Amino acid sequence: MVLAGAAVTIHFVGGGPGAADLITLRAATLLAGADVVVYAGTYLDRDVLGHCREDVRLVDTQDLDLDQITAELVTSHLAGRSVVRLCSGDPSLYSALAEQTARLDAAGVDWDVTPGVPAYAAAAALLGRELTVPLLTQSVVLTRAQARSTALPAGESLAAFAATGATLVLHLAITRIREIAEELIDDYGPECPVAVVHRASQPAEVVLRGTLSTIADQVEAAGLRQAAVILVGQVLDPVPSPGEVAESYLYDASRDRSSKLRSAD
Secondary structure (H helix, E strand, O other): OOOOOOOOOEEEEEOEOOOOOOOOHHHHHHHHHOOEEEEOOOOOOHHHHHHOOOOOEEEEOOOOOHHHHHHHHHHHHHOOOOEEEEEOEOOOOOOOHHHHHHHHHHOOOOEEEEOOOOHHHHHHHHHOOOOOEOOOEOOEEEEEOOOOOOOOOOOOOHHHHHOOOOEEEEEOOHHHHHHHHHHHHHHHOOOOEEEEEEOOOOOOOEEEEEEOOOHHHHHHHHOOOOOEEEEEOHHHOOOOOOOOOOOOHHHOOOOOOOHHHHOOO
């Protein structure tokens, strides 16, 4: 992490869901000042790299392993170069931030993190849906499936999360859509709404809407194999008319809004 007074040369930056205008001002400033940008080419649209200088060194990590990525970061740091490690979405989710920063700590290299717009938030925005609706669901589970990937910890089974009835957001799971849908039907029902958003905000954006009983056919017909987020839950139903669903107490007309009560919220 960053030590007091230390000059940071390694910046982990959330590149957002892909659109060049869906990154933060801080991210744009760091990209514009970077000598080296190490980026996730599999998921990021190259338009995001338009924030970089023309003479920047660009390193695509899609064919690199963790040792090679770390070597690039450390070598650039030792050469006195400013480096942006550009992650897709937000670095707090499925970015391998923990592994990379542990290795940088071991090498005595300081680093910091700039957040980004996560893919699930971009997907929800595209769908025009709030993922938490009063008395319907107030929780969102962000998880993934397991295929050719790291094993999930004990207790984090899809069935365990489904039993809560929360809105589910699944990353890195699109190739297992049929198995996932079948597993969720017992808890959510076959008609539970599902949305699949592929490359939200990018030119190749695709949105599929269906139910647990129909979504797998749609995904397979569209040939989606990566860079997609799966959202499951009743919150994806069409927006109801006022009075047809419970509304937030926060904005209820009967709520006492005195300053004394507000300070205790």
